[in-house]
Amino acid sequence: MPATQSLVTIKGRKDGLVLVMNEACAYRDLLIELKEKLAASTNLNKNGPVISVKIEMGNRYIDADQRDQLKQIIHSYDHLKVEEIHSNVLTYAELDKIKEQEKMVTMVRIVRSGQVLSVQGNLLLIGDVNPGGVISASGNIYVLGSLRGVASAGQGEDRKDAVIVASIMAPTQLKIGVTMSRNERNTAEVLTERHMFECAYLDEHIGKIVIDRIQTTMKKGNLPFTLNKM
Amino acid sequence: MGEAIVVTSGKGGVGKTTTSANVGTVLALQGKKVCLVDTDIGLRNLDVVMGLENRIIYDLVDVAQGRCKLNQALVKDKRFECLSLLPAAQTTDKDSIQPDQMKKIIDTLKADFDYIIIDCPAGIERGFKNAVAGADHAIVVTTPEISSVRDADRIIGLLEQEKQVSPPRLIINRIRQHLLKSGEMLEIDEIMNILAIDLIGIVIDDDGVISSSNKGEPIALNPSSKAAMAYRNIGRRILGETVPLMDLDEKQGFFHRVKALLGMR
Structure with missing residues (x-):
């Protein structure tokens, strides 16, 4: 690789900056050049609207510490904000985590008062959730039966796009991510x-x-992301 | 080898003890050898409802701690030769007996009796665990109230975790016809929808239950009352007969119909 070719390419787009990183050089060199390039672009020091930054790592694996390091360098400029750090490489551990999040756990049972059913991934419950029963999932919740207890979807990582679907929807409380809602009607x-x-x-x-x-939700056209995907 | 049936509910005051006394009585009426076991240590009632209080010499805790033989503690009923009661202790509490001791006592009783009816205390703590330890079957008692259905649901969940107990069956107790008709009480179908277990009987709220338990005579002995008929039906269902559910609507007499025709009601 000729030394003259730049390791970091800054591209301007309508929605912000894209930093394309060389994927074959040493990581240390990449950081040095990134700092130089940012320092060299004088107009970045000026005050202005917040510019979102997308970092394209190509086929280079970067771990959480390195992600933080990159963010730190870029956030040292007040009006730059890292939107996404994208890499084509995943570790097996990360892949397993994604698989865990996307898997569907099917259960056939009644969740009775005082019982807690908590799963990683999406929950498909064939049976009822009775008043006083609790179900929770890191993804979506689908109940083929009546939901009369408490259901929490998108737990763990505050997934705002999670949905809760039930054949009979009469919950005492619902929770999606960190947002809660409760039923105002009385139990009877x-x-x-x-x-x-x-x-x-x-x-x-x-x-x-x-x-x-x-x-109705479909007609309005504001179906949440998760259902749109299907 | 007999069967041990635990009568439980979670919530207090729904009629566990009354149900135990009456179910035991109707089974004895059918000629079965029945032993009632009161596990509500410290708050014993079953002996009072059966009218056997003054015959108690030894109790459950005496048996468990080896102060007497099991046979010595059994109180024979004054009406039926085949009905006995193992009373609870009144001076100690539920922690004075362990689930495995309880199981041993029930297993011994099973050799001598056809049916052992275990009256469970309210709550889900030690007393409940003691009562369930030796049971083969369970009857859950509930009333048509949300709070009592909620507790029954919890108890069913706990019973389902007890591997030796067969799926519990339900008695809906204290049904008031006029509240049912006006829609102010939970309907039987609604309760069944939530609890989703087999129904073994429905019992209408009857003033006679209170007066007869004060007299120490289970109401099942008095066949003219509706509650007694309900308990007799439950007894027959326990014995394996198929008995249709009681019709809740009171039969209207000729006079009522004439009144209704004239628009007087």
Whole structure:
């Protein structure tokens, strides 16, 4: 590799900067050049609107410490914000974690009062959640039965895009990520109501959990990301 | 070899003791050898409801701690030769006996009796664990109230973890017809929807239950009351017969129908 070729290429885009990093050189050299390049671009020191930065690492593996290090260098400029650090390389451990997040755990049981069912990934529960019962998942929750207890989706990493779907939706409390909502109706009323096939998702515009018929949600066209994917 | 059935509910005051006394009585009426075991140590009631309080000499804790033989502690019923009661101790508490001691006592009783009815204390602590330790079957008692259904649900969850106990069956107790009709009480279907276990009987709230338990005579002995018929049906279902559920609607007499026609009601 000729020494004259730059290791860090800064590209300007409509939505911010893209830093393309050479994937074959030493990591240390990369950092040195990154610092030089940033220092050299004088207009970065000026005050202005916040510019988002995407770092493209190519086929280089970078661990969490290195990610922090890169962020630190870039965040030393006040109006630069790292949006994403993208690398084509994953460790097996990271892959396992992603697989864990995306797997579907199927359970056939009744979650009764006082029982807690907690899973990694998406939960498909065939059976009921009775009042006083708790289910929780790091991904989405689907209940083929009545949901009368507490359901928490997107737990662990505050996944705002998680959804909760139930054949009969009459929960006492719902939680998506860190946002909670509770049922205002009294317990006796809830028992007799029949809310069929409803979906709860976090409406980011109002920051609240919304429960709606799945058909209505589809019509509005604001289906949460997770359901859109399917 | 007999069967041990634990009568439990989680919540207090829903009629565990009354149910135990009556189910035991109807089984004895059918000629089965029955032993009632009161495990509510420290708050014993079953002996009072059965009218056997003044015959107690030894109790469950005496047996467990080896102060007497099991046969010495059994109190024979004054009405039926085949009905006995193993009373709870009144002076100590639930921690004075261990689940494995309890299991041993129940296993010994199973050799001599056809049915052992275990009256469980309220709560989910030691007393519950003691009562369930030796049981083969379980009957969960609930009333048509949300709080009692909630506790029954919890108890069913705990019973399902006890591997030796067969799936629990449900008695809905203290049903009040007028509240049911006006929709102010949980309907039987709703309760069944939540609890999702087999129903073994429904018992109508009957003033006679209170007066008869004060007299120390289980109401099941008095066949004219609806509650007694309900308990007799439950007894027959335990024995394996298929008995249809009682019709809750009171039969309206001729006079009522004439009144209804005239628009007087």
